[in-house]
Amino acid sequence: MKPRPRPLPAGPDQESVWAYPRPPRLERVPERLEIWLGGVRVADTTAGFRVLETSHPPTYYLPREAFLPGVLRPASGGSACEWKGQATYWTLVSGSAVAERAGWSYERPTPAFAPLAGHVAVYAGLMDECRVGGVRVTPQPGGFYGGWITPDIVGPFKGEPGSWGW
Template sequence: MTTFPTERAVRTTPEGLLWEPGARWVRGRRGEVTVVDSRRPVLVWEPDVPVPLYAFPREDVREDLLRPAKNPATGTHTGSRIFYDLEVGGEVEENAAWTFPAPDLAGHIAFEWFGRVGRGPDHWYEEEEEIFIHPRDPHKRVDALASSRRVRVEIDGTLVADTVRPVLLFETSLPTRFYIPREDIRVDLLFPTGHHTGCPYKGTAEYWSWRDGAAVPPNIAWSYPDPLAAVGPIRGFLAFYNEAVDITVDGEIQARPVTPFSRALSERT
């Protein structure tokens, strides 16, 4: 009989890295060239970095495309001293790959993700699904649930949204986000900014800013016009940063949470 672990199979290295074997078939491409093709990826979490990355057995990597880095980016990854430049089609991506010093990860090569830092393979796939920005954390959930709670949003004392048909998005380690139908929002008080961000769990977001008041951070609201299937119910709805607006749920004012976004929002005002 096959048995499975009931707890996270995470290992710790002396350098403070966390890692565990992955079960997904992962490929990374630069343009049309496959740089890595592995059914034995390893997920690695670096200290104080909230998202994981992948490291791969050397035999699953096109090492003929790697060159010893001309300007090694020492200090950018935990304990790493060996970096590689990636050369594909005559174009060189500096410090696109590296090795970790941990004995547990000997024989593995990690890669940057172009969508996150602007270098490295620019297309990544888990099985046949393209993924973006960084690997999905297998210990993180993102659930989008339709609700009948009454949600009101105020910005600088002005009522901007009032709905009884929100979609609540629950994402591990982040506050609940309240996605609201546009029909229930004073969209005339907002304007699109052209700003976009990517999320491996939700897709590509577009943003809106507040028309009145310099004290309100720009890009205060966002929407996913074409979300990934797992969070399909948020399609086209708008959400606001709980950290910078006043949200009331069923008559109860919500405290403004402190999150990794709080500092960036305060610096925008």
Template structure:
């Protein structure tokens, strides 16, 4: 008798392998003042043990010269020193300079026709005409924001920071459900803006909030997306709190 398989278990097992998936999007990468990558034949590659993919394109879609990196000169902290398997690392040389060890060709027969590219070595990436921030987007990753009628309350060390009956719940693949609170239901007398910023390729740029006079425990416990990407527009300007560092109560 065949038994049903839980999808999350199967996805978790796949993480142990080098994986790839073609994308139909036009991918462009710029660095040192040059357009170095322009491809409609990109594949996304996930190294073993990771969730975040990298772009890989045929060498013909790269305008830079590929210079092999000798094994003894290979950077120990390179993006290609973990789960991409055996292969050859390359430096990309352009008229504007070099991107050291920013490319890799795997020995794997499914990927040997592609050059894997280190996302962080480039100044700018675009999918079609849209900028990509943070890392390449995973086509199997979803972010679903849903209005809720649940009554929810956030406390920090016994103080109520927020309470609402109209949160927006964000269901994101392989991540905890996050509750976003309307600003009108947050006590900002207890919070102060933080200098911290972060980038999510799916939601956009986040700014953070800390609890006033609470020391390290209260630092950066909340965040908001003031100008989210289109797919995350339902959470624009709302405030979310770390469940791990505050007490969030679902009151029904």
């Protein structure tokens, strides 16, 4: 197993992902969450959640009703999370833009994550743009995880090259 990386120092009004817990914690998000695809804002809410887990930037979950009608389409496959349960995948469609398996949800989450039922997370890197509180996010590196990085979060982040064993 690789040694734990050296966390970057958190400045004023910043959070270190290395201070996040394991198992992860679920929190309500007071900020506005927005997602664009195909040049259209396809989701908008102030009723989201974020999941905080050691070494990961937050993963944001929006209520299904925050998405424009027809944007979310069931996708094949699934996966399991030891903390949240069995994941369902979604393809997002907006005009001619199609993002295959770009979203996921936990339709019957574990009791600790029960509030996530009916909420969908998306890979920011497969969208035109995602915002938290009006700030454009950077996708979590590596393409496997779905965290959203904002300037108030410091790493290093799981998903970066060489981080698989963290």
